[in-house]
Amino acid sequence: MKYTRFIKSSFWIALLACTSNVFTACEDDITISSENNSFGNIEGNFGYVKSAAGAKALTAIAINGDKHGTGHLYFELNKATNKDITVTFKVDESALNTYNQVNGTNYPMYPTDKLSLENEGITTIPAGKRKSSSVELDIQPGGTIGTTYAVAVSATASDGIETSSNNESYIYLVTPQATLPDTEKGRVKTICYIEVNNENILNAGEYTMENSKKPFFDIVNVFAANIRLNEEGKPYVHCNPQVTFVLENADKLIRPLQQKGIKVHLTILGDHTPAGMRSLGDEAAKDFAKELKSYVDIYGFDGISFDDEWSNYEQVGGHPGLVVPSQEQYSRLIYECRQIMPDKQIGVYWCKQENGEPSINYPLGDIEGKDVNDLLDYTVFGNYNLWNTLNHINIVKQCPYALDLSKISLLNPNPAYLSRIKDEGYGYFATYNLEAGNNYIDKFNQIGQALYSENIVWTKQEYGRTDFIPSPSTAIKDYNYYLGTWEIQTVQSFTWTGRNWNQRGPGMKFTIRIEENIKDKSYYVYGWAPYSELLEKYPLTAEYIAENISIRIPIPQMLHNPDTEEPLMWKMHWATPGSTVNSWKIAESNGEFKMFTNNDGSITLKPFPFQPNIGYTCIPFCSNDDGKTWLYTHTIFQQAHPTGLNYNLIKK
Template structure:
């Protein structure tokens, strides 16, 4: 056989590890091929629903993390041991098949958790997730790739022809520090079902051209329950659009120094911030971390609305109906504090905020010696146009926004209470918030009015307007 033929055969073998072409399913996590009949078969996948070639950003001297798992085509008959490995051959084959020229990120800057070893338990089809740490070391502005393949072993059977996965890696400059001297930070919630995140970056301070908004929040992803009662992050089509296009929808804001958060909202199911057991809270925090890491968000907003228990249940503890899933226990503010604690433990460097409006829908309590005030960075009172605060012995006033406004143009003129803004500035309140920024008009006049009262400055609008799916 000629050398060229040998190379072609090798590329075809590796391409099957990328594309899984030419196989038929035979059940029980196996695939039928003429070369390896009955072999166990699965694929490497990314957590957080990330697609092949999802770009992971490395900002400055901070590491980034991908999250991978292994999934069989059907539940395993016996335990399957899986070993992930960094595999430049896969990337070479991908480049040859697609005419691309991606370079593998330096191997000495890549660390697979537990040496890449996971298991798929008998009766299940998925393994637990495993972290891929990506350390700083690439050239800023370049685009690299990380290809990960897997070997699956069950009993005496071993199979290497499993579908691989490729992340892109993009080293970026550190996020610029802006508005460092501000005593009052302001936050913008963007309804991504109909609006673009980019509009939040088009308002700047007249004096120094720094961003008007300190934080912009993607509103919203949801919390739901899987078929086996495990809480997970769920994204509708519009939120998924933001994630799938993260370089165009979020990175431009971060490049301006605006922190971008992901809001988490109930979704008309039994899962919510006040209803998770400790084990369920740990599981959800881990799933949430995968989203924050892979898509490079700077923080989280928890919003305890729209879960089935979150109606007008002002009396606690509220015991859900018999229809509630087994992982759900009594709904209390202490459960909420447990979730915040688990999230903080996994994400100590991220910002965690709380959105509330009913008066009982925020975390209360102490977890492992940590108070809610120690665990969160801010709280937003979301009954727009009204003033209300959480007791200062639960959340300090420097971490509170007791007054926020809605700017939806469909509801007429934007109502702004000057006295509330003066109160925020003069009495040590730390946050102000705007909900539902959209592209139907300019808010330069309203934001200048706010800015004069909070910062002795005015706001300028760039004149740019972005549709939900436009850049």
């Protein structure tokens, strides 16, 4: 299919509006549309204005108080030429007017006297290349807080590139905001790394100091984007869909934390490629620092945290721009970041090597007369619940001890280490993997008292990974916690073999539903297998024990007294099977299902008293003579019946 060489710019703006929503990647060379890159049979040369850092159209840049904002734009051709191409960007209010007209929007233009382009907007696409270097758009503070503005930037190109077909615009939104609050609460700063593959960074903002009301966490690290190499061998930032979700929703995820006074950093992690913090040559380090700056500027991060793990350094040979890995090259990268981001925070996460060799995954040495200690803001030792320090980094910049908060971790804060952090002058304490569904208040109170002589207050609200509005935390176990659907896994079952009951049958899995009976006192329990049909009509009753926030199911219990609709009397008993398919023996003793809470948030119901009930299961019996005689009349006689000491429940 041939493309007409002369196309009005308004068409390209409309096309941009139609295609911007297909952005899914986080790389510098994102694909706007698969059709736009099928260039083999396209006549003529044309190009696009794009944003660095993979920012889709209408990405919002926040202007906090008197701070400047920065956009990063580049120009990409549909095909390379054999000569250098000069590209000139300009702020283009007419392009914004066209966009508003085509899309039915009404974005006001940001004050043009507050906008300027680096090098007067002029850059070059080298011969044989398709992409220009990026040009910074400086956005000075101005405008009205609460108003969403827009900035459109268009470009023209030299040497036969048709201006009528390449004069497309890119549009940023600009949101002026109030100056961020100062929440300094002491010398020690608390860092929280959050695995955004599973968790929401907003959860870190739900903890405050009891007296000062300042945030408990000073820094939240988005863990993690990756360093990779593109097809030209240059390092770039790769973001998986979960990190991309954070970036695309920076106004709903990053900004709310910052408005509470919490700094938000982006963690950069190796990704099983030769690219890493220690393998970038001098020019590659400079290029990657500029790449990182575009992410920090556009998405409004307060800093970068490096984690030098998972890079395949043994494969650096043959990759232009990479060098033999060294800690000095790590320092070079830190230096280049500091040169172009002097007002941003830079941190390093390091840990012991799994092979037992000395740790080398931290920067070391002087670069251009600058000591790495002077270039860094903080270091974090990441072997959890252990203590380690770096001799060449000032202790006020070090976190020598960190705590893993994962559900699978049973670690509690080490009071001796916390005291050392405070008493010996260390500047940071870190936690890793804050997870929804956990109640951390006891641990955080220990930390708060040790470091700040103050308790922590939790809102008891939490966010799911993609939530923007909180819900009551599932970690808070009260009457409402038990309402809902639970999956039961039993240890064993009674199974009819065709000749007798096998008391060592395999475990069973089934779902029960717990609904309100009397608020804050009792529940109805539906779905207990294999009697769900009967118990759907006449459910079990469970009691809520407020003293220890638990539940119990008393056994035996009456399910139904005779009435005109159902003349049979039904009762749930403890029972054991006899020698035939439908023979059961009713137990004499009373008991209950008693609840225990497990570390992973699940609960276990156990039949009590233990010893008499080892062989028991719960069986519904009916009577047609007012309880003088009890008959088992379950209709599917050969189904397995759950039994055993443990009934494990997981909330669905």
